Amino acid sequence: MLNSKIINWYEFNKRDLPWRNTTNPYNIWISEIMLQQTQVVTVIDYYHRFINSFPTIKDLALASEQDVLNHWQGLGYYSRARNLHQAAKFIVDNYNGVFPNSFDNILKLKGIGVYTASAIAAFAFGLSKAAVDGNVYRVLSRLFGVYELTNSPKGKKTFQLLADELMANAEPHIYNQAIIEFGALQCTAKKPMCEDCPLQAQCFAYLNKEQNSLPTKKKKIKLTNRYFYYLYIFSEEHFLLQQRGDGDIWRKMFEFPLIEANNRIELVDLIHTETWRSLFVDVKIEVKDQLATKVHKLSHQNLHIEFISVKVDRDSMNKFSSFICIDKEKAINFPLPKPIESYLARA
DNA sequence: CAACCGTGGCG
DNA sequence: TCGCCAAGGTT
Structure with missing residues (x-):
């Protein structure tokens, strides 16, 4: 048999x-x-x-x-x-x-x-x-x-x-x-x-x-490209997160404030976007650095991700009312997608 | 039904 | 480098 x-x-x-x-x-x-x-x-x-x-x-x-x-x-x-x-x-x-x-x-x-x-x-x-x-x-x-x-x-x-x-x-x-x-x-x-x-x-x-x-399989569909600009907004002890919603990848997980674009954008142009300007109104910031684009591949999407770290003084952190201000030590309590987790591990 | 949903490893 | 694959399921 x-x-x-x-x-x-x-x-x-x-x-x-x-x-x-x-x-x-x-x-x-x-x-x-x-x-x-x-x-x-x-x-x-x-x-x-x-x-x-x-x-x-x-x-x-x-x-x-x-x-x-x-x-x-x-x-x-x-x-x-x-x-x-x-x-x-x-x-x-x-x-x-x-x-x-x-x-x-x-x-x-x-x-x-x-x-x-x-x-x-x-x-x-x-x-x-x-x-x-x-x-x-x-x-x-x-x-x-x-x-x-x-x-x-x-x-x-x-x-x-x-x-x-x-x-x-x-x-x-x-x-x-x-x-x-x-x-x-x-x-x-x-x-x-x-x-x-x-x-x-x-x-x-x-x-x-x-x-x-063998075996034979139907071919996969084409990947779509998305361009994520993550803002690591931090002070001495805190940084900002937001929770992702439904109907997209990483539902209910936490990420940095995000500017998503249809194409690749340079930093000089990014800071003129509406999102960026509305974010930092009345806030003193210092752009520290920008990480080179990394492509994070999901099963159906290529995410072109750049991280921009922005330093903010302690008192200004509570002006970002639409985000969650998190103690750097407590990031471990929040479920994070891989790119965010890896970034924090380096930062 | 076809599109969507993560990440790591391998040749 | 890059496409494919790995103890699939939901909408």
């Missing part, structure tokens, strides 16, 4: 990961959300910190959204953290704090789609659900020579059916872990290790030298 070969491979090659030593649905849930589009090595530290601070669903539900976001700082895709928090509150309110044990109810939780619901159902409750993630798409497409696009609705159906068939009577929690781990370690996206692969004889891609053509 094909699946028993994969399971056998797994027993000899699996990594010892923290969320594999438990069947606690809460712990598995946290790990699965963190692992979405994120590599294992990145997740491990975040996972430990998160579980330490919020050991149970109730602890998470009672935390503030800002505290939860703070634990997510640097991990990316921050809606995952907000959804996690909402779902925890929902479980406390509707299920008395007990994680639901049916696939349908798991799937209803915010931030949980078909993959994650299947993974939790299988890992925590032993339910017979094939979890199909990027690893599984890759393994199945190569193994069986499926050229359908893995990110199209049609392709997803095909691969789900294939995965369901391949699982057959295997233990769901072992089978799912096995094929995912197999994709992560052996049947990798780049330079798969076909030489010592136990599935060589049955693998379409290996037999036809098509490893690099």
Whole structure:
């Protein structure tokens, strides 16, 4: 059997990961959300910190959204953290704090789609659900020579059916872990290790030298460019932050006062913009320096970011009523996007 | 459905 | 340098 070969491979090659030593649905849930589009090595530290601070669903539900976001700082895709928090509150309110044990109810939780619901159902409750993630798409497409696009609705159906068939009577929690781990370690996206692969004889891609053509994916859309001018407005002990709103990147996170432009602007022109002038009316300032543009790449946007540091005397700091004046020591309490965090670490 | 949503690493 | 990829989900 094909699946028993994969399971056998797994027993000899699996990594010892923290969320594999438990069947606690809460712990598995946290790990699965963190692992979405994120590599294992990145997740491990975040996972430990998160579980330490919020050991149970109730602890998470009672935390503030800002505290939860703070634990997510640097991990990316921050809606995952907000959804996690909402779902925890929902479980406390509707299920008395007990994680639901049916696939349908798991799937209803915010931030949980078909993959994650299947993974939790299988890992925590032993339910017979094939979890199909990027690893599984890759393994199945190569193994069986499926050229359908893995990110199209049609392709997803095909691969789900294939995965369901391949699982057959295997233990769901072992089978799912096995094929995912197999994709992560052996049947990798780049330079798969076909030489010592136990599935060589049955693998379409290996037999036809098509490893690099599979899986197939729809191309990504073009990136848009945005130009951010961040003002690090500071006195001896304080600096200014503002909270981002909804409907854009980094929702609810904190950033410096921002001037956004459609194109690149020189500092000499920037200080004549309306925003700049309205900002510093009646305030004595000293422009300290301007950092060279750095391009911060998001999944769909290139952010061209420049930081301009502006020194202001202590008494003038409270004239900026629309911003939050923060003690330099307390920046750690605010969830910051990566570029802001990095800037503060240097400043 | 297609666009949107972070960040780090690799070849 | 740069495009792609990594245990996807929501609107």
